[in-house]
Amino acid sequence: MGRSLRSKVRWVYAGVLVLVMGLVVAQYVALSTIETRLQQGDVVAELLQDSLEMRRFEKKFYSSGELGDLAAARDHAEAALERLEDNQTALEQHAGGDELGSLRGALVAYRDGLERYPRLAGLEREQLVERIRDAGGEASALTKVLSQRERENLRTGVQVSRTELLVATGLVLLLVLLGGWWLARRILAPLRSMENQLRAIGAGSRTRLTAPTRDRELVSFAEAFNGMLDELDARQADLRRSERLAALGVLVSGVAHELNNPLGNISTALQLVSEEGPAGDPGLLAEWLQQAEGETARAQNIVRGLLLYSRQQPQGPRREECRSLRQILDGTLDLIRATLPVDQVTIRVDAGLQVTVDPERLQQVFVNLLRNAFEAGGEDVEVRIQAQRGRLGDLRPGPGGHVVGALLVHGEDTLPVVRISVDDDGPGIPDAALDHVFEPFYRGREEGSGSGLGLFVAQEIIQDHGGAIGVSRCPLGGTRFQVWLPCECEETP
Template sequence: MVGSWKNFHLNIRQKVIVGMALGLVALGIIGAISYRSLLEIETKVKFVEVADDLLNAILELRRFEKNFFIYKTLEAIEENERYSEEALSILTRISPKLRSLEGGKKLQRIESSLEDYRKLMADLKRAASAQKPEEIQRLEQPLREKGKELVDLAQDLVYFERLRILGILKALKAQLAGSLALALLAGVLFVALVARKIVRPLKVIEKNMLRIAKGNFAPLPVMDTRDETQQVVEAFNRMVTELERRQDQLVQAKKLSSLGVLTSGVAHQLNNPLNNISTSCQILLEDLERLEADFVRRVLTNVEQEVARARDIVKGLLEFSRAKEFSILPTRLKEVVDKTARLVSSQVPPGVRIETRVPEDMVVDMDPQRIQQVFLNLFMNAIQAMRDGQGEISVTADYDDAGEQVYIRVRDTGCGMSEEVVSKIFDPFFTTKEVGEGTGLGLSIAYGIVEKHRGRIEVESRQGEGTTFTITLPVKHAEE
């Protein structure tokens, strides 16, 4: 049974219905409480009426008590007894329901005090009948004190019950105001529910579709609502996962495409060390018997250096082309920049110079292979922007004031871009190149890679003045 309740969840429509039903139930409960308060007020009013009658009877018996001590007549004592009986009758007529109220304890004290008062009055009557002035004088003070106590108790009872009625009325007004506030709150919550469950998810999806269009494939957090909203977000995240997988494939395809562009230059780069190795080997083979040991050692050392040079060229290509999972590692930024510069060196015209000013000790959490892809795209675009084969590409890096971010700037002295082109530069498939010369995906992919590193990439450019790309990366990368 418990397991079945755990699997029981409401959709948005059912939640709206349940919410409205709960609001009506809450209003009904408040109405019932208010009705109960009205019944309590009615009971209190009846009790106050009885307490007023009791107070009047006590005041009358006290009046005749004073008359006796002034005129010393038995008629005053008899009238006192009559009102004393009336007060006692009022007390005996009070129902158990009224006695159960908070003023019931005060009634017990009044009954006890009235009983003592009646005994004193009986003693006073006997002394008056026997004409004992000393006894009358002795009873006068305790009788007056007990009578005053009776009046105080009765007045206190009336005052207490009236305060209770005022308190109930105040609480009733608060309950009615609360009912109105609850009704307004229920209306606001209903509107908020519709906005949160329907309007807000649609806006979030719209916003994130724009984010995905820019290459940021971060998934949405899934709230455990077990309704249509959760289903839509889960479907959205599945779509994002698939898009991210396809984007990784696209990055790899772009890398292979870049390798095709670099192939001719790499062949030239490999040709030089191979020629040197071949020449050195021919020298050794022709005159090996006549050559001195030191000369042979120098030639072999040169062969070893050229082999290492060729190996580094091939290793750089293999590392760049190899597909890897996204992995954040503390990496020296200068090594990544220098490695990329060496990779594109075969494509750099003689009149173009690449200058790097990156601190040796600058370490940033990054995926070095993907950041290398970003630099490669920026370098290739910068080289192509210098159409006359003359200019400079500079790479600089520095920390922000807090030391939590690095700013990497890639500047070129190429032809620059117009404002219209700058506004679309990171859009997928946007390119200013001729058909067949580019896909328009390089900068879009670069944007997505930087976003995945929780960074930013921005561009400033003017026609005829060159272009500056600024990459902002966190020094320490906090994985979600």
């Protein structure tokens, strides 16, 4: 399936771990170098101390004449020689040329001179004293030079170690930042993309979730989520069919009653024709036959409307066809005329206003809305339907309502739309229920008053058309349902 988010995180974690370990090793090496130089400094410091002490005891001997001072000076010279021999490799780090050899020769001459001093007298002793002083001075000068160089080397080493620490730390921080940027680009950005897609789907978009990368986790999540959406769509389709069948049962009972009138008129007209016979008045016979033909056409229209309403439709609207909104509304009233008081419904829609919809499915929306209005408000409720065409930015809903559909979330203000308002003067919907009326199986009235699917099916159909539907309190009392539909048709005169 490709890469995975887990492997990316592991690589970044391993990279950071390697960088940190490298920084630790570098600092360990730097501290070890400083420790070595400190040990070398101790050797140089002790060597300098021996040279100073031997000169001090030498001068003290010249003034006091105590042989103990002479022995002490000789012992310090011997200790300096031993220290020089034992730490020659370390001292070579600070010595230049043959300085260690010169120091060794001076110390040897100094020690030997001190050993010979008691055995000489007179001029020879005086000459030996000069040689001892010269050798001691040279040894002291060389040890001071070594000490000065050791301090300079130590100072330089500390500065170099500090610079290396800063450079290594900066490099690690830079690489960590680069790793974080890479991680954000490879992981956080795809997750943010999926979050935006989920937010759009939550707002009513009918699109499927797509994985922005081929990482296994994201692909698996997208496939599982899309499978869940497919299952929801299938269940919602079942709910729509159930609601359609429930509404169809009510319509069938009304249509059966509605057909009695034209059939009775046809029967009466044919009986009159039969009674008159061939010798009857031709004008009356033609009038009665024309009446029978008109009533037959009326019955055919009633049955045709019922068949169109009941037939199974695809889930998406037929967007290529422009339909007259007024004709759709008139057809809706014909469907419910036998069961609802349609004479209390006022339609204020221009005959030339057209919408790009599936007319039978939109009729189902208005059947549900009108039936809901009369069931909630009673037989005395008055309903007014009006429509307006314009730009989405000018026809957005006001405050205080609840709207579902991605059109009002993602639609541009310049998009041409038709807004259809269905107002009634009934008791209205409580404010606490406005956020729930489009939920499946929600009943705002007493139990047994309906399936709770009418408004849910209505909003599903409207969203299938790329539109939105909202509910709010009507300014004059009662309830206002508003439908927004994208409109690609021109108005006809």
